[in-house]
Amino acid sequence: MSTLGTTLLLPIFLHEEAIETIPVYVVDAVKTCQVFFVENEKTARRYLKRIWREMVIDNYQWYTIHKAEHQVMDAFVQQLKEGKTIGIISEAGCPGIADPGQILVAKAQQIGGKIIPFVGPSSILLALMASGLNGQHFRFNGYLPIDQVERRKAIKDLETASARSQCTEIFIETPYRNNTLIKELLQTCKDQTLLCIAIDITSPSESIVTKTIGQWKQTPIDFHKRLAIFLFQG
Numbered sequence: 001m002s003t004l005g006t007t008l009l010l011p012i013f014l015h016e017e018a019i020e021t022i023p024v025y026v027v028d029a030v031k032t033c034q035v036f037f038v039e040n041e042k043t044a045r046r047y048l049k050r051i052w053r054e055m056v057i058d059n060y061q062w063y064t065i066h067k068a069e070h071q072v073m074d075a076f077v078q079q080l081k082e083g084k085t086i087g088i089i090s091e092a093g094c095p096g097i098a099d100p101g102q103i104l105v106a107k108a109q110q111i112g113g114k115i116i117p118f119v120g121p122s123s124i125l126l127a128l129m130a131s132g133l134n135g136q137h138f139r140f141n142g143y144l145p146i147d148q149v150e151r152r153k154a155i156k157d158l159e160t161a162s163a164r165s166q167c168t169e170i171f172i173e174t175p176y177r178n179n180t181l182i183k184e185l186l187q188t189c190k191d192q193t194l195l196c197i198a199i200d201i202t203s204p205s206e207s208i209v210t211k212t213i214g215q216w217k218q219t220p221i222d223f224h225k226r227l228a229i230f231l232f233q234g
Contacts, residue, residue, distance in 0.1 A: 018202035
């Protein structure tokens with residue numbers, strides 16, 4: 001009976017200026033890989049050449065996770081059955097966390113493959129660490145609904161749940177809709193609710209600030225097209 005290969009969950013920097021956020025042992029792990037399954041091949045190739053300049057990119061097999069899912073899943077299983085060491089790379093941050101790599105990790109778990117996660121920057125955890133909000137009880141909600149009515153209902157429901165259980169609610173938005181979301185948070189939430197807005201984490205322009213909704217109402221805000229993550233606690 002053949003031994004299944006190993007899946008390595010390789011972190012990537014949140015901003016290209018922040019290469020120092022990638023531990024040295026990640027480079028050593030990359031050197032053991034034979035195949036890469038990535039969210040964005042162009043980004044992943046550029047990233048790997050930055051952390052390991054001598055890497056010959058074309059010596060490896062590449063698969064894009066979010067394209068032709070069934071074929072990619074079949075290829076992933078086949079590579080594991082052949083005993084290959086596979087690297088999974090997200091578009092930003094850590095594979096499997098708000099990332100399509102999760103589906104491959106789930107498959108590796110299902111068939112009994114070995115999975116090794118590597119330490120790296122996660123905007124979700126970094127924002128929570130710096131927010132001052134409850135780090136004992138928190139929930140990541142991904143994207144809120146796009147429809148305005150549904151989104152405002154979701155905000156209100158999250159605020160109510162947060163106040164009831166003292167849970168930090170975390171969510172993200174497409175950068176060009178940041179200002180619209182912030183406006184709706186200020187209009188929908190209670191003045192005493194705490195809101196943390198974390199912008200450009202790990203970059204030179206990083207800003208992680210927590211204020212009450214009432215205080216944010218007094219603050220000029222323009223985070224249009226900037227990478228942001230939002231946390232609040234009622």
